[in-house]
Amino acid sequence: MSALDIFFQQIINGLTLGIIYAMIALGYTMVYGIAQLINFAHGEIFMVGAYLGLTIYLAIQGFAFGPAGLVILVPLIFIFTMLGCSALGALVEQTAYRPLHNAPRLAPLITAIGVSFLLQNAVMLLYGPQDKYFPNLIPIHRFSFGAVTFTNLQMIIAAAALILMGLLNLVIMHTRTGKAMRALAEDRQAAYLMGIPVNRVITQTFVIGSAMAGAGGLMFGMYYNTINFHDGYLAGLKAFTAAVLGGIGNIPGALIGGILIGVLEGLGAGYLSSEWKNVFAFFILILILLFRPQGLLGTRVVKKL
Amino acid sequence: MKRILQFPRVVLILILAGCGGNPKTPVIKIGCAAPLSGDQAQIGLENCRGVELAVAQAEENGFAIPGYRFQVMSQDDQHNPSQAVNVAKKFAADRDVMGVIGHFNSSCTKPASAIYYAAGMVQITPASTNPDISKQGFNTFFRVSATDDIQGPSGARYAASSLGIKTVILIDDKTTYGKGLADEFEKEAKKQGLSVLTHEGITQGDKDFTPLLIKIKPLNPDMIYFGGIYPEGALLIRQARSLQIPSLFMGGDGIASPMFIELASPEIAEGTYATMVGQDMKKVPAAEKFIQNYEAKYGPVGLWSAYGYDAANILMSALTKAGVKDRGKILEALRSTPSFTGITGIIAFDEKGDNKNQVLGIFKVHSGKLDYVEPAQ
Structure with missing residues (x-):
């Protein structure tokens, strides 16, 4: 393997991880943009997505018929996982955040941490504390370009993420709900006065963000083949970093931030030191907060008076 | 207001009732400390169930x-050193606890051992293998397992002489156990004439090791040793394996678990070597009955x-020998037990x-099972 091959291999694997981070970061950024709230339980919804995907797979695998069945099976698992996570996201919003809409901003942050502990421990009690084996949903094929290799699974993850992000863009730019979300992000008070049902739109934001996180969790399980109830913690923190890097509240920013974090982490671990792998993401967070707090794509908000 | 006041009283009564059993018979408690939740729960549970079975018998x-x-x-130290210290303090403060079996991870056993020493109570670790723990001069510390030195x-000698390995890459998880084990392997490997290409670290709880593996792939080692x-x-x-690195894989007792095979999948785990304290249990006659009893229960x-x-069992025999509920006497009894x-x-x-x-x-x-090959030299 030449040095260039190694570099490309690191980029390919970093991209895959980055796409998964981006799927989580979308939820952080949407909820922040619309409700001005950092939903620290979001990483847990991602983790629940992985467990839900596994449970659904185990429940319906018996009905699939051979390789042709996979074409139906895998999208079905994605859809059900996303539905389940949406419901969970809506439930979390209704119970933990809605009663605190007018409370000081620290209060929902604290309930978020509470929800995060609750979900982690609930999953631990339901599924046991150990790592769970996540079977390959599809037979893995490997493609090689010289010494650089990638798998069909990596392509499926990228394709599924692109499709979902395209759908998200469609919803935000071309539907009434999306219009309402954009209005809310711009000026909540004015949107309220224009007759936009603020509470409903916030719930819809949680629903969409949680669906994306659930799909991300499923991808994570498929990619690493083991899942654990505390996987949401670190992945959530890194996705949060990605959202800040891209500019919190900015949807394309979350995508770019996620991919950048994944790739930089891979390159840092590969070329500098694997012992410090987790340090790179948070080092970037500190740099961004120091030098460009609005993020790469964010615009500096003038404080409204 | 009255109802609010009543609430704590009801809770208190429930708690007292929960302490249950026959309150008239005094109790002697045997502590068991291990990771009982989290990703290492399997080995912790195995361990404490062994303790339960011994005490019941x-x-x-x-x-x-x-x-x-x-x-x-049984107390969960979450394989976290600071939690291990909390657990140790809890045991030390409970006057009914006459000895502790634990902890499991060396990074937990080491800080906890100072607390057991201060409390003058016996600590027998079934599993911690780091050699430095017993060099602290604590007379309350005992170890059943072998040491990493x-x-x-x-493992290094087996790799060099029986497997014919020439080049090796070491990866450890930076814990007291993992790094200690890999360091000891490295020293002996060099003596055996193996060339150690690199020695890298990873972080416990991390999922993605591909950046490191891509980096070491061109080095093409005969073996990857994991501490x-x-x-x-x-x-x-x-x-x-997914990056098509064909090197043999070897580790210590930390990977010698059925969970390793389950998580890696049997096909991928096939051919992995592990050194493990102890011998082939199936060949020890006394162990047969233990296996039967254990499997019937758990x-x-x-x-x-x-x-x-x-x-x-060692702790129970020391207790019997001492004949009194006294931490100091039990320690003395254990110290004077020849074998x-x-x-x-x-x-x-x-x-x-x-x-x-x-x-x-x-x-x-x-084929999905951990088979005994031969005694290690």
Whole structure:
């Protein structure tokens, strides 16, 4: 393997991880943009997505018929996982955040941490504390370009993420709900006065963000083949970093931030030191907060008076 | 207001009721400390179930102090050193706890040992293998398992002489156990003429080791030696194979667990070597009955169950010898016990509390099971 091959291999694997981070970061950024709230339980919804995907797979695998069945099976698992996570996201919003809409901003942050502990421990009690084996949903094929290799699974993850992000863009730019979300992000008070049902739109934001996180969790399980109830913690923190890097509240920013974090982490671990792998993401967070707090794509908000 | 005041009283009554049993019989508690939740819960449970079985059997056989009933108090240290210290303080403060079997991870056993020493109570670790723990001069510390200054080198010798390995890459998880084991392997590997291409670290709890594996792939080592525990070990071998790194995979007792094979999948784990304290249990006649009893109660026996079982039996025999509920007398009794025949072999403690009779075996994953290959040299 030449040095260039190694570099490309690191980029390919970093991209895959980055796409998964981006799927989580979308939820952080949407909820922040619309409700001005950092939903620290979001990483847990991602983790629940992985467990839900596994449970659904185990429940319906018996009905699939051979390789042709996979074409139906895998999208079905994605859809059900996303539905389940949406419901969970809506439930979390209704119970933990809605009663605190007018409370000081620290209060929902604290309930978020509470929800995060609750979900982690609930999953631990339901599924046991150990790592769970996540079977390959599809037979893995490997493609090689010289010494650089990638798998069909990596392509499926990228394709599924692109499709979902395209759908998200469609919803935000071309539907009434999306219009309402954009209005809310711009000026909540004015949107309220224009007759936009603020509470409903916030719930819809949680629903969409949680669906994306659930799909991300499923991808994570498929990619690493083991899942654990505390996987949401670190992945959530890194996705949060990605959202800040891209500019919190900015949807394309979350995508770019996620991919950048994944790739930089891979390159840092590969070329500098694997012992410090987790340090790179948070080092970037500190740099961004120091030098460009609005993020790469964010615009500096003038404080409204 | 009145109702609010009543609430704590009801809770208090419930708590007192929960302490249950027969309040008139005084109790002696045996502590068991291990990771009982989290990714290493499997090995922790194996261990504490062994302890429970030993204590229950000792009580049945009248092996105890008359007038007392026995109770195993299992505590979860979450393989986290600061949590281990909390658990140790809890045991030390409970006047009924007469000894502790634990902890599991060296990084937990080491800080906890200072607290047991201050409390003057016996601590027998069934599993911690880091050699430095027994060099602290604590006379309350005992160890049933072998130490890494024997385990690491025996793996290196096996790799060099029996497997014909020439080049090796070391990866450890930076913990007291993982790094200690890999360091000891490295020292002996160099003596055996193996060339150590690099020695890298990873972080416990991490999932993605591909950046490191891509980096080491061009070095094309004959073997990758991993100092660490099975959750990371299983991911490492999976990701290595997925990157088409064909190197042999070897580790210590941390990956010698059925969970390693399950998480890595049997096909990928096939051919992995592990050094493990102890011998082939199936060939020890005394162990047969233990395996039967254990499996009747808890299901398939784990490799660590026997160590928890032996450690608890040693403590029970010291208790019987002392004949009183007194931490100091029990410690004295254990110190003056010349040797003990358990199901993992003969256990005799030296002045540091280490087992003089360190038996190590080489194990290999074959068709989804961890098979005993031969005694390690």
